[in-house]
Amino acid sequence: MAAGERLMAKDKSIWCVSAWNDNGKEAAIDANKPELLYRTDFFPGLGWMLKRDTWAELGPKWPKEYWDDWMRNPKQRRGRVCLRPEVSRTYTFGLVGVSQGQYWRQYLQFILLNKKAVKFGEMNLDYLLKENYDAKFDQEVYASPEAVISSIPVSGQHSVRVSYTNNVDFKMKAKQMRIMDDLRAGVPRMAYQGIVPFMYNGQRVFLAPTKPWNGYVEK
Numbered sequence: 001m002a003a004g005e006r007l008m009a010k011d012k013s014i015w016c017v018s019a020w021n022d023n024g025k026e027a028a029i030d031a032n033k034p035e036l037l038y039r040t041d042f043f044p045g046l047g048w049m050l051k052r053d054t055w056a057e058l059g060p061k062w063p064k065e066y067w068d069d070w071m072r073n074p075k076q077r078r079g080r081v082c083l084r085p086e087v088s089r090t091y092t093f094g095l096v097g098v099s100q101g102q103y104w105r106q107y108l109q110f111i112l113l114n115k116k117a118v119k120f121g122e123m124n125l126d127y128l129l130k131e132n133y134d135a136k137f138d139q140e141v142y143a144s145p146e147a148v149i150s151s152i153p154v155s156g157q158h159s160v161r162v163s164y165t166n167n168v169d170f171k172m173k174a175k176q177m178r179i180m181d182d183l184r185a186g187v188p189r190m191a192y193q194g195i196v197p198f199m200y201n202g203q204r205v206f207l208a209p210t211k212p213w214n215g216y217v218e219k
Contacts, residue, residue: 001049003120004083008051011129014039015054019047019089020085022189023179024111028198029086034116036086037125039133039192041216042184043071048089059217072184083128087114095117134191134193141195141206147174163210167217173207186216 004017021029022044045068063070070076126132137219140159147160162177164170164192170188174181177200180189188196192211192217
C-alpha cells in the first residue's frame with residue numbers, strides 16, 4: 001500500500017490501490033509471480049486504499065449500501081483506475097454481508113491468498129504510471145498470437161490473445177475459461193482498456209476486445 005501511495009501521488013489517474021484480484025483463483029493466476037501488479041478500470045472492492053482528497057470528494061455522498069457498485073459508476077470513477085495484484089493479499093469472509101454471499105460458492109471461496117513476501121518499497125514501480133504503461137501493455141497484448149479457446153496450449157511459454165467482439169461474447173468466453181463473467185457499468189472484472197489478463201491451463205491469456213475499441217458499453 002505504501003508503494004502504491006507513492007504512485008498515486010505521481011499519477012492522478014490512479015484513484016485506488018487494491019490488495020484484491022477478482023480472478024484470483026489458483027488456476028487463473030501465476031502464483032510464482034506475486035510481484036506482478038496491473039492497472040485496472042474495475043474497482044476491486046476488497047482491501048483498498050484511497051487518497052484523502054478522493055475521500056473528501058466521495059465521503060459526503062457515500063451510499064448506505066452497495067457502495068462498491070456505486071464506486072464503479074462512471075459518474076464516480078471518472079475514467080480513473082486502480083492498481084491491483086496478480087495474487088490477492090486479502091480475502092472475503094464469505095456468506096455474511098450485504099451482498100449475501102453473491103459469487104462466493106462459485107468463485108470467491110477459491111481465491112488464493114499470497115504467502116510470499118514482496119518488498120515493493122524497494123522496487124521501481126514507475127512502469128505502472130499511465131505514461132509508461134499504456135503503450136507497452138497494448139503492444140504486449142496485441143502482439144500476442146490470437147487463439148481460440150480450444151487450441152490454447154497447456155503451460156505455453158508465450159502469452160496468447162482470445163478476442164471478443166461485445167459484452168455478450170465476453171461473457172460467453174469468460175465463462176468458458178472459468179473466470180468471472182459479469183460486468184459492472186460495462187467494465188469486466190479486472191479489465192484495463194477492455195483487456196482481462198489471467199492464466200488458463202498454465203498459459204498467460206489476454207481476453208481482449210477486437211480493435212478498434214471504442215470504450216466500455218454499459219448495455
